[in-house]
Each structure stands twice: as C-alpha cells, then as structure tokens.
Amino acid sequence: MAASRLPYPLTLTGDGIILREWRSDDLDDLVSMLDEPEIARWSPMPSPFDVEAGIAYLKRCYQNRVGGRRIQLAITTDGSRPLGEVTLFGVDHGLKEAELGYLVDARERRRGLASSALSLLSAYAQSSLQLGRLLLRIDSRNVGSTAVARHCGYRLTGEPPILQEGPYGSSRLDTWELVERQADSRRDRLRNVAARRYGRRT
Ligand SMILES: CC(C)(COP(=O)(O)OP(=O)(O)OC[C@H]1O[C@@H](n2cnc3c(N)ncnc32)[C@H](O)[C@@H]1OP(=O)(O)O)[C@@H](O)C(=O)NCCC(=O)NCCS
Numbered sequence: 001m002a003a004s005r006l007p008y009p010l011t012l013t014g015d016g017i018i019l020r021e022w023r024s025d026d027l028d029d030l031v032s033m034l035d036e037p038e039i040a041r042w043s044p045m046p047s048p049f050d051v052e053a054g055i056a057y058l059k060r061c062y063q064n065r066v067g068g069r070r071i072q073l074a075i076t077t078d079g080s081r082p083l084g085e086v087t088l089f090g091v092d093h094g095l096k097e098a099e100l101g102y103l104v105d106a107r108e109r110r111r112g113l114a115s116s117a118l119s120l121l122s123a124y125a126q127s128s129l130q131l132g133r134l135l136l137r138i139d140s141r142n143v144g145s146t147a148v149a150r151h152c153g154y155r156l157t158g159e160p161p162i163l164q165e166g167p168y169g170s171s172r173l174d175t176w177e178l179v180e181r182q183a184d185s186r187r188d189r190l191r192n193v194a195a196r197r198y199g200r201r202t
Pocket of ligand 1: 038039042043101102103104105108109110111112113114115116137138139142143144145147148151
C-alpha cells in the first residue's frame with residue numbers, strides 16, 4: 001500500500017549530526033566500519049565483512065529504501081563521511097510499531113553518536129510516521145547498547161527474551177520500549193536552558 005511506504009530519500013538533521021542515505025561511494029568506509037569484532041559479535045553482519053559483502057549490503061539497503069520497507073541511514077556529523085548507521089525496520093503500520101537498531105565505527109565510539117542518532121530517528125518515527133511503539137532488541141551482555149537505550153529513554157518491557165543461535169553461541173535478546181516522548185531535541189534543549197536560566201519548569 002503506497003501510504004505505508006517509508007519516505008525515501010530522507011535526511012534528518014539534529015544537534016551535531018546529520019543522518020543521510022547511504023551512497024555507492026561509501027563502500028570503503030562501510031567495509032572498514034563493519035569488518036569489526038564488536039559489530040560481528042552483536043549484530044547479524046557477515047564476518048569477515050569484505051568488499052563483496054559491502055556491495056551486497058549497499059544493494060540490499062537501496063532496494064529496501066526505494067521499496068519503502070525500512071529506513072537505513074548513515075550517521076555523519078556533516079553529511080560527508082559515514083561514522084555509523086541507524087535503522088528503523090519491522091514496521092507494523094496497523095500496530096503502529098517498529099524496531100530500531102544502530103552501530104558506530106569503533107574509532108568514533110563514546111562521543112554520543114549512537115544516542116544522538118537513536119534519539120533523532122525515534123523522534124522522527126513518533127512525530128512524522130506516527131509510530132507509537134518503538135522497540136529495541138538487545139542482548140543483556142551488550143553493555144554499550146543497553147547504555148545507549150537507557151540514555152535515550154528506552155526501558156525494558158519485561159517480555160521473555162528472544163533466543164537466537166549465532167556464530168558466537170546463543171544470545172538472549174531483551175525487548176526495550178521507548179517510554180519517553182522524544183521531542184525536537186534542539187527545541188527541548190533550548191527550553192531547558194531557558195528553564196534553568198529563568199527558573200521555569202518545562
Ligand atoms: C553500542 C554502540 C552503538 C554505542 O555507540 P556509541 O556512539 O559509542 O554510544 P554513545 O557514545 O552514544 O554512548 C551513550 C551512552 O552509552 C555509554 N556507553 C557506550 N558504550 C559503552 C560501553 N562499551 N560500555 C559502557 N558504557 C557505554 C556511554 O558512556 C554513554 O553513557 P552516558 O549516557 O552515561 O554518558 C557501539 O559500541 C557499537 O557500534 N557497538 C557494536 C554494535 C552494537 O552493539 N550495536 C547494537 C546492537 S543491539
């Protein structure tokens with residue numbers, strides 16, 4: 001149904017980040033980013049992730065984007081070099097729910113990129129796509145990812161873990177749900193600065 005296709009192309013701009021479509025000339029950056037042990041451990045990427053895997057990945061990404069099936073955007077600070085990826089997939093327009101995922105280049109971690117990207121795409125999913133239930137599925141041993149989830153206002157739902165077998169053994173994916181509304185982060189921050197300055201509560 002045309003109305004349920006996700007928008008393409010899309011660029012989302014937040015505080016210090018720009019989420020943009022993947023491009024074919026991102027291939028070298030994509031391969032060097034995804035051929036990495038933590039990504040192999042915690043995501044379903046093929047490992048080793050070589051040029052052939054990269055070409056297939058960008059092709060599948062493009063097909064999913066033009067088909068409007070998922071949103072899959074490169075995380076950048078200025079629209080140029082990709083530093084990570086954030087994804088929205090598994091959309092159920094009837095239930096108004098979707099799942100999100102993220103990863104960041106090993107050389108660019110711990111500078112807030114995953115949390116900024118997740119907050120920005122979550123806010124867009126709530127406000128522009130009218131998706132009311134946003135979910136993450138995370139192995140409880142993935143401390144980096146659970147920290148990002150918590151930081152962005154996601155909380156454990158208490159649903160039974162989803163068991164998966166992979167090359168690193170079994171994993172138990174907990175379900176996290178966004179419980180705080182993600183407002184426009186810049187407007188929110190400005191309101192909070194004003195509140196701190198003038199003693200108002202927002
Ligand atoms: C998980 C991952 C996306 C985090 O990306 P990041 O850009 O480094 O995360 P951020 O800088 O936004 O960190 C947000 C919070 O998480 C914390 N955090 C990030 N990585 C952490 C780690 N390895 N251990 C403990 N805390 C961590 C940060 O300190 C920060 O905490 P704060 O809010 O208290 O300051 C990245 O490590 C990664 O790509 N891992 C491999 C792929 C993966 O696991 N993807 C998720 C699959 S569910």
